[in-house]
Structures are given as structure tokens and as C-alpha cells.
Amino acid sequence: MPLFDVYPLYNVTPVSGVDMHVYDEKEVEYLDLYGGHAVISIGHSHPSYVKAITNQVSKLGFYSNAIQNPLQVELADKIESLSGCKGYELFLCNSGAEANENALKLASFKTGKSRVVAFKNGFHGRTSAAVAATDNPNIIAPINAQQKVTILPLNDVEGVKKELEKGDVCAVILEFIQGVGGLDQGTAEFFEQVDALCKANNTYLIADEVQSGYGRSGKFFAFQYYNVTPEVISIAKGMGNGFPIGGILIHPNIEAKYGMLGTTFGGNHLACAAGVAVLNTIEEENLIANVNEISEYFISVAKTIPQIKNIKGRGLMIGLEFDFEVGELRKKLIYEYHIFTGGASNKRLIRILPPLTIKKSHVDQFFKALNEVLKTVEK
Structure with missing residues (x-):
């Protein structure tokens, strides 16, 4: 049976990985500066992570949410401790799209309302309401388009005010650093005024931290650079280091009710074991401090390259923007220099989303290769 052909694939077949590197079937080593869409947070096959999953699956891999699962409580407590989001409550699911779906x-x-405000170049997932709130008509089917969503430009405070005062908006959903859209950010004034407008209009502020969370921005969450208090925070990608897990953090003012949200696989024993191992490693190896150190070094080197016209993002969620489309450049990096990078809807942007364990030597390796590739592009 053929696979349903919805992904354009690079001719690379990774079969194993260790920390910052993956290896193909011919044992060729690739430097991973993309982390599989920012999923690999503590490095491929981290020994503590492998041990935690192995030990758990040897005892109990799964049972339903109808029973007590102390691993869920351990994970929730660890998120609260490391994130500083005191008093929030955790609902676990399986992916970023599912997290945003549950948040909405x-x-x-x-709120008893049904319209959503989202933003240009935003990406929130591919399920029903999440994809409707995504600024990409090509992936929104007619069944999704039934959702009531208004998409505004970033930094349009007056537009947000106008829409919220109509009284039918249940949520404003935004990325504090846009991912797929190309690493754009709103201003502090914009984010803080949107938060205030939400509070004044019985509207939930949903912080989509699916890609920017778990330390990638240089803080545990990217919204923590601003004076805002989201009602709901969605998390997923870096949460399980490759094991499917997602969730939402829910403000303590929001009361739970039996049956309101539910999931079969969310919060299963294996996923929680993976999640706890990731947080333990982030803490024990001081990975958020490493994010900030390496980010500063990476940006300082990027500024010396004249072909890079703009540097976007924060932490280890970095965009390098050129004055030409970078598709061929990225192919050369993969096939000739064995370095994975990411693309974006902005075709002139390279996204850098490495494991948080990256070292300066890996940055040097990348920029040496990039400079060589840029010579061939110029020719």
C-alpha cells in the first residue's frame, strides 16, 4: 500500500540519533539544527530519557484516565516549579493542534461565545478550530471554514479592541514568537494591551507556546517576556523530546467540570515518563541558561554575515532572513554539508530550532558551511 503523498520529502533516511546528530542508513552524520520542528529539546536519545521510557514501558505503558496516575501529578508539579506558572492546572493531550483545540x-x-481572533502569519495546528485560526487558506477545508475566526495584523491594537467590543469573541489566540509564519513578534505594548482588552471583554487570552515553550525562547515561556497573564497556555513540541504529548495550562480562576474535556491517550504513563525526564534534564543540565548563552553567540556571528538581512526570533528559535529564496541553499546544507535547518512560510527565511543542548562548536560548524554555500549562491 502506498503512503498518502502529502509530504515533499528530502532524500535522507535517519535511522539513529545522539544528542545534536542523526545518522542515516549509510552511517552519514548530520548536524540537526531543526530538531524535527523544535521537538527535540534535550537531544536525540538522551540517556536519562531513554532510561525513563524503558523503565516505564517494562512496567505499564498505558491505562485510561479513569484511574489514578501519579505520573501526571509529578509532571504537573514539575511544570509548575520550572515554569513559575503558580496555581495553573494541567490538562494533558497528545499534540499541539489538540492542545489548541482544547484551549479554544x-x-x-x-465565555458562552464562539468567535476567535487570531493573527496574520499565525499557525495553530491542522485540526478543526485550530486550523481555522491558522492564516493559511490552503490547509483550511470547507468544514473547517465554518468556524468563526477573524484574522488581524500583528500590532493592530485598535483592530483587536474593535472586534472584542462586539461581544462575541471567546478567545484571542496568539504566538508570542510566530513559528511557521516566520519568527515575527508583536511589540510589548501590543501584547500587554491585548491582554488588558481580553480581561475587559470576558475573552480568554490563549498563549500558543507549542513551539516557543519549554525554554526555547530563553525563558520557560515566551509570554514571560511581557506583563501578561494568559487564561490558557498551550504546550507540546519540546515537551516529550519526540514522544507525542501536549497539554494546556489553565488559569486557577477557571473551574473544571466532569466531561468538559477528555482524551484517550493524553497523559498516558509512557508520555508522562517522557515528559518528566525532559523537565528533569532541562533543570539538571541548566539548559535554559545554555539557550541564552548560545543564542547570544549565534546572533553575534550571524551579524557578521552581510548576506543575512534580518535576524528574527529569540533564544534558540531564530530566523535568518535573506534577500532571496532559501530553498536551494537549505538543500545544499543538507546534501553537501549534512546540516538540517528549517523553512517557513516566508521563503526567504531559514529557521534554526536545534536541541537545547547545542554548543558553540555546532554554531561554528553551521556558519562555516553557510559561508561556503553563500559563495556558490552568489556565483
Whole structure:
């Protein structure tokens, strides 16, 4: 049976990975500066992570949410401790799209409203309401388009005010650093005024931290650079280091009700074991401090390269923007220099989303290769 052909694939077949590197079937080593869409947070096959999953699956891999699962409580407590989001409550699911779906559903339940405000170049997932709130008509089917969503430009405070005062908006969903859209950010004034407008209009502020969370921005969450208090925070990608897990953090003012949200696989024993191992490693190896140190070094080197016209993002969520489309450049990096990087809807942008364990030597390796590739592009 053929696979349904919806992904354009590079001719690379990784079969193993260790920390910052993956290896193909011919044992060729690739430097991973993309982390599989920012999923690999503590490095490929981290020994503590492998041990935690192995030990758990040897005892109990799964049972339903109808029973007590102390691993869920351990994970929730660890997130609260490391994130500083005191008093929030955790609902676990399986992916970023599912996290945002539940966030939007919760906002609609609690406010009694149904319209959503989202932003240009935003990406929130591929499921029903999440994809409707995504600024990409090519991936929104007619069944998704039934959702009521208004998409505004970033930094349009007056536009947000106008829409919220109509009284039918349940949620404003935004990325504090846009991912797929190309690493754009709003201003501090914009984010803080949107938060205030939400509070004044019985509207939930949903912080989509699916890609920017778990230390990638240089803080545990990217919204923590600003004076805002989201009602709901969605998390996923770096949460399980490759094991499927997602969740939402829910403000303590929001009361739970039996049956309001639910999931079969969310918060299963294996996923929680993976999640706890990731947080333990982030803490024990001081990886958020490493994010900030390496980010500063990376940006300082990037500034010396004249072909880079703009540096976007924060932490280890970095975009390098050129004055030409970078598709061929990225192919050369993969096939000739064995370095994975990421693309974006902005075709002139390279996204850098490495494991948080990256070292300066890896940055040097990348920029040496990039400079060589840029010579061939110029020719």
C-alpha cells in the first residue's frame, strides 16, 4: 500500500540519533539544527530519557484516565516549579493542534461565545478550530471554514479592541514568537494591551507556546517576556523530546467540570515518563541558561554575515532572513554539508530550532558551511 503523498520529502533516511546528530542508513552524520520542528529539546536519545521510557514501558505503558496516575501529578508539579506558572492546572493531550483545540473549546465553554481572533502569519495546528485560526487558506477545508475566526495584523491594537467590543469573541489566540509564519513578534505594548482588552471583554487570552515553550525562547515561556497573564497556555513540541504529548495550562480562576474535556491517550504513563525526564534534564543540565548563552553567540556571528538581512526570533528559535529564496541553499546544507535547518512560510527565511543542548562548536560548524554555500549562491 502506498503512503498518502502529502509530504515533499528530502532524500535522507535517519535511522539513529545522539544528542545534536542523526545518522542515516549509510552511517552519514548530520548536524540537526531543526530538531524535527523544535521537538527535540534535550537531544536525540538522551540517556536519562531513554532510561525513563524503558523503565516505564517494562512496567505499564498505558491505562485510561479513569484511574489514578501519579505520573501526571509529578509532571504537573514539575511544570509548575520550572515554569513559575503558580496555581495553573494541567490538562494533558497528545499534540499541539489538540492542545489548541482544547484551549479554544474551553474558552468557548466558559465565555458562552464562539468567535476567535487570531493573527496574520499565525499557525495553530491542522485540526478543526485550530486550523481555522491558522492564516493559511490552503490547509483550511470547507468544514473547517465554518468556524468563526477573524484574522488581524500583528500590532493592530485598535483592530483587536474593535472586534472584542462586539461581544462575541471567546478567545484571542496568539504566538508570542510566530513559528511557521516566520519568527515575527508583536511589540510589548501590543501584547500587554491585548491582554488588558481580553480581561475587559470576558475573552480568554490563549498563549500558543507549542513551539516557543519549554525554554526555547530563553525563558520557560515566551509570554514571560511581557506583563501578561494568559487564561490558557498551550504546550507540546519540546515537551516529550519526540514522544507525542501536549497539554494546556489553565488559569486557577477557571473551574473544571466532569466531561468538559477528555482524551484517550493524553497523559498516558509512557508520555508522562517522557515528559518528566525532559523537565528533569532541562533543570539538571541548566539548559535554559545554555539557550541564552548560545543564542547570544549565534546572533553575534550571524551579524557578521552581510548576506543575512534580518535576524528574527529569540533564544534558540531564530530566523535568518535573506534577500532571496532559501530553498536551494537549505538543500545544499543538507546534501553537501549534512546540516538540517528549517523553512517557513516566508521563503526567504531559514529557521534554526536545534536541541537545547547545542554548543558553540555546532554554531561554528553551521556558519562555516553557510559561508561556503553563500559563495556558490552568489556565483
